[in-house]
Amino acid sequence: MMSPSAELEVLHVLERMPPDASGALVRERPDGTMAGALLIERGRVCWAMSERYPLRLTDILVAEQDTLSLHQINEVFAMCRRDHMPLGETLVARGLVSLPVLHRALLRHTCEALDCLVREDVPWSWIEHSGYGYHPMLTFSPAEVLAGVRAIASPTLAARALTRLRSLVRDGQRGFAVERSSSSKAPLAQVGCEGVDLVALADLAIQAEEVMAVAATIDIEISLAELAGLACASWAEDNVLFVLLCDGELAFNRLLAQVAAMKIPLP
Amino acid sequence: MTRLPEIASAVPDCVVAAWVDTRTGAVREQHVVQDEAFVAQALEAATEVMRSRERPPRMVLLSARHVYMFHRMISDPHRVLVVICARSANIGLAVALVRSFAAAEAAAA
Numbered sequence: 001m002m003s004p005s006a007e008l009e010v011l012h013v014l015e016r017m018p019p020d021a022s023g024a025l026v027r028e029r030p031d032g033t034m035a036g037a038l039l040i041e042r043g044r045v046c047w048a049m050s051e052r053y054p055l056r057l058t059d060i061l062v063a064e065q066d067t068l069s070l071h072q073i074n075e076v077f078a079m080c081r082r083d084h085m086p087l088g089e090t091l092v093a094r095g096l097v098s099l100p101v102l103h104r105a106l107l108r109h110t111c112e113a114l115d116c117l118v119r120e121d122v123p124w125s126w127i128e129h130s131g132y133g134y135h136p137m138l139t140f141s142p143a144e145v146l147a148g149v150r151a152i153a154s155p156t157l158a159a160r161a162l163t164r165l166r167s168l169v170r171d172g173q174r175g176f177a178v179e180r181s182s183s184s185k186a187p188l189a190q191v192g193c194e195g196v197d198l199v200a201l202a203d204l205a206i207q208a209e210e211v212m213a214v215a216a217t218i219d220i221e222i223s224l225a226e227l228a229g230l231a232c233a234s235w236a237e238d239n240v241l242f243v244l245l246c247d248g249e250l251a252f253n254r255l256l257a258q259v260a261a262m263k264i265p266l267p
Numbered sequence: 268m269t270r271l272p273e274i275a276s277a278v279p280d281c282v283v284a285a286w287v288d289t290r291t292g293a294v295r296e297q298h299v300v301q302d303e304a305f306v307a308q309a310l311e312a313a314t315e316v317m318r319s320r321e322r323p324p325r326m327v328l329l330s331a332r333h334v335y336m337f338h339r340m341i342s343d344p345h346r347v348l349v350v351i352c353a354r355s356a357n358i359g360l361a362v363a364l365v366r367s368f369a370a371a372e373a374a375a376a
Contacts, residue, residue: 211316211328218305218312219330225323232323252325253359260329260358 008184009118010149014142014198016124019043023129027122036117041131044139048109050116057087060105065097072096088138099137106138111148141194143201147176147187154179154188161240162189170258174245178205181239185209188240196245204243208234212241222259224252231255237265271298274368278361280353282306282333287314290345306351313337313349320344325369327362334358338369342376 016025020043027035036050058073076096080087088106091097097105140148151158161177169175174192178185185205187193193201211223212234222235231252233244246255275284275298283306285297292314299306316322317337324339331354338348350365 207321207323210319211322211326214315215312215328215335218309218328218333218335220328220335221331222329224327224329226325227323253362256327256362257359260354 010114010146011184011186011198011202013038013114013118013124014045014146016126017043017045017142018126021128022131024127026125026127027117027120028125029120029122035120035122036113038114038117039129039134041134041139042136044136044141045110045145046134046139047106048111048113048117050113050120052116052119053113055109055112057105057109060109061091061097061101064105065101068096086133086135089135103138107140107144107148110140111145111152114145115149115152142198143176143187143190143193143196146198147190150179150182150184150186150188157240158188161242162191164237164240164242165189165191168242168244168258168262172246172248173255175243176201176205177240177242179239180209180236180241193245204232204234204245205241208232208241208243212236221264222262224256224259226252233259235259235264270368270372271296274350274365275300277364277368278350278352279357280355281361282351282353283310284348284350285310287317287347287349288345289314289318289339289347292318295346309333309335309351310349313351314347317347325366329354329358334361336362336365338365340369340376341373348372 013025017040022041024040025038027037029035038048039046058070058077061073062068062070076090076094077087080090088102092099092102157179165175165177169191174196176187176190176193179188185202187201208223212220222233224231224233230245230247233255235242244255271284275281282301282303283297283299286295287310288295294310313335316326317339326337328335334352334354336350340346348369352361
């Protein structure tokens, strides 16, 4: 299980990413060998690698899509290597994997490798790069990666939270969920928060948690707040704190109407 | 002279309207419509919720039976309007009325 310190380390790593920059955050050992790296393109995470992480992307793809054989993927892999073609895009172009499966597999590989990489006890260094040429749809925001890494520790809870969020988040809204007992407030799941600053998400979760704690004596179920045109609703379901965000005209009223009609499962 | 009785009579199913001081925790003024046992405790909790200056100036809390509406005055951030009403289908109306009242108070300050 992921420790809170590992979660915080992931958060710190993602905060180290220079905004809109391209390059690699590298962990190199004193003997000059590389423990791993996190590749970044225009402020988005493209790929993570760690010597400690045993799975290859091809392993995950075969596990995710049962119509794909290791033999097929190895053939495409060899061809891509020989002709300098991107593996993911080629697999999609040939109809061997769907874009959502590729996206999911890449995110899983990146998060699991990063989870291993943060456990190394060597310093990080930043190496600037002009860009790796990753398709933007196959790169990830810090919030997506943090939620992905967090989900490694609590996969069932994360899957349930994501399903619940998807059933709640409407057009023009965003939402995220955090595990209440976790000290890091890293999102367990998120919908539409890809572009939201990680510190802002954590601050919202901390604020919501504080209000729930202070207002516990009056049995508060749902809290709504308005911040400079942004409406925010939060509530707890078992050990998960949900936060819905909505901006624009009448955002507060729309969110109020939605959450007032919502049924919160009893613990 | 504040207009707490006015807002208390306008908000459907209003229990209490009050001005609280988040610095001292004191209820500066209140207009109780329904003298329910929980009013003192509810105002105390409301003051605690808004005590942190990091709290947004406008908040609504929902319990199974009540709606708690808070507005912090820009001119005096320690002064918070608290209106509590029974939870009913009129939540939107209650929230809009309290918002208008708070805006009028802020404009008059």
